[in-house]
Amino acid sequence: MTEHTLTVAGVAVDTRHWIGGRRVASAETFTDVSPLDGSALGEISRGTATEAVAAVAAAKAAFPGWAATPRAERARILHAVADGVEKRIEDLAIVETHDNAALLRSHRRGVMPRVAHNFRFFADWLLKLDHEDFETRGHTNHVSWDPAGPCVLITPWNAPLMLATWKIAPALAAGNTVILKPAEWTPLTASLLADIAADAGLPAGVLNVVQGYGAEAGNALVSHPDVRRISFTGSVPTAKAIGAASAANLVPTSFELGGKSPLLVFADADLDLAVDLAVEQYDNAGQVCLAATRILVEESIADEFTRRFAEKAAALKQGDPRDEATDLGPNIHPRQLEKIDGFVQRAIAAGARAVVGGTPNTDLGGLYYRPTLLTDVAQDSEVVQEEVFGPVLTLQTFATEREAVALANDTRFGLAATLATGDHERAERVTAQLVAGTVWVNCFFVRDLQAPFGGSRQSGVGREGGTWSFDFYCDLKNTVTAPKGWQDHG
Known part of the structure; x- marks a missing residue:
């Protein structure tokens, strides 16, 4: 391991920023710690306003050339980036698992292939992006999408590279340049992506990566007057701070924020399917913004549903995410584990009952929290209203369809909702009333990049995906x- 390189399970990762097509070190560093075992992976360059200003300058300088690059050539380079990702899926999967402790099998089979798909999809969509000309009193109207300029993209730790490229790919396809600020808990695959993009022929300055903390590097980026777009995935408080900073320069923002999504289970539903959907909400140790953490079950089937749920949840294997048989790995950070347990213990103290789980998994130690289901919770309670972002679900019952909808919509969030019913007409009635950016009926987490994605209320601002992404980034x-x-x- 050299001064600016760390090795993760045999994979070398540069710890410096990527600015203007070269590696840039900072005077100070921060320690990247693996949630697998608490070991230090290495010291990462800690960006400040100095690096942020340099990255925006590099993106601004590279913008005219990249914006003028023909669509077909931009698409070709993005496909080359996808090729590079596919060649390094194993490396990316291993590094990501060590950095955020999500399942290695998921990274290999789903997440990293999706990273490549993000680039391919938006490269191909760019080539067919068009609006039919139309006439007004004999005059011809022609709609075009012009690149906006340097874009700041700030991404979370729960699916670092996939969610980063969800933003990077359309921004680059649109002809913009990018400054990525990855989450400080999971910076490593962003560094690998910089290498892959450079090898694919992406011109210097078109993609820049600045590592560090939000209050330092992040704040300097979102308040810079030369930035033309800001996209952020994360918490509501941080979004409010970014919104205030961006407002001074009238920079358009796109926010994908928290969720407290419901799963509505009606008595006419396939009960086995409904239980499967509910247990699936423990995916990624509950660290999924879209997770349906509030299970709402019709009274007549609540006891049977709870019994089957407890049986299926008990069969989940919690352990090392590098093990192919593992279903739930550890949570990301000691601070996150403490937050999760705080929610649960306060709920229990207020009268909730832990039907499943309810404590850290002391058998495994470390950052493992047992998959938890809480019943006897009040609608206005903290655990029902606030995002836990861990393997914690609540279960409430309802008597009527109207009550189910009222409970489902009774939070400040509106990211997603899931519905289990065997009645097609009911599905149409209920989905029409749900406040959510995405609604799944008898399924979960089926995502297509053609579809608009985003949240309502405090779950976000704007929509991305397909042409909606180009509308934002142009x-x-x-x-x-x-x-x-x-x-x-x-």
Whole structure:
């Protein structure tokens, strides 16, 4: 291991920033700790306003050339980035698992292939991005998507590279340049992506990576006057701070924030399917913004549902995420584990009952929290209203369809909702009333990049995916041309 390189399970990762096509070290560092065992993976360059300003300057300088690059060439380079990702899926999967403790099998089979798909999808969508010309009193209207400029993208730790490229790919496809600020708990795969992008021929300055803390590097980036777009995935308080900083420069923002999504289970549902959907909410140790953490079950089937749920949850294997047989790994950080347990213990003290779990897994130690289901919870209680972001679900009952909808909508969030019912007409009625950016009926986590994605209320601002991404990352222009006034040049 050299001064600026760490090795994770045999994979070398540069610990410096990537700015203007070269590696840049900072005077100070921060320690990247693995949630697998609490070991220090290495010292990472800690960005400040100095690195942030340099990255924005590099992105600004590279913008004219990249914006002028023909669509087909931009798409070709993005496909080359995808090729590079696919060649290094194993490396990326191993590093990500050590950095955020999500399941290695998921990284290998789903997450990292999805990273490559993000680049391919938006490269291909760029080539078919079009709006049919239309006429107004004989004049022709032509709609175009013009690149906006340098974009600051701030991404979370629960699916670091996948969620980063969900933003990077459309921003680059649109002809913008990018400054990525990855979460300080999980910076490593962003560094590997910088290498992959450079090897794929992405010009210097088009993609920049600044590591560090939000209050230092992040704040300097979102308040910079040369930034033209900001996209953030994370917490509501941080989004409010970013919104205040961006407002000074009138920079458009896109926010994908917290969730407290419901799973509504009606008596006419396939009960086995409903239980499977409910237990699936423990995916990634509950660290999924879209998770349906509030289970709402019709009274007549609540006892049977709870019994089957407890049986299925008990069969989940918790352990080392590098083990193929593991279903739940550890949580990300001691601070997160403390937060999760605080929610649970306060709920129990207030009268809730832990039907499943309810404590850290002391058999495993470390950052493992037992998958938990709490019943006897009040609708206005903290554990029902606030995002826990851990393997903690609540169960409430309802008597009528109207009550189910009222309970489902009774939070400040509106990211997603899941519905289990065997009645097609009921599904149509209920989904029409749910406040959510995405609703799944008898399924969960089926995602297509063509679809709009985002949240309602305090779950977010804006929508991304397909053309919606280009609408955000571009300045939409309408050119109106008169039918007369042309000179004849022979």
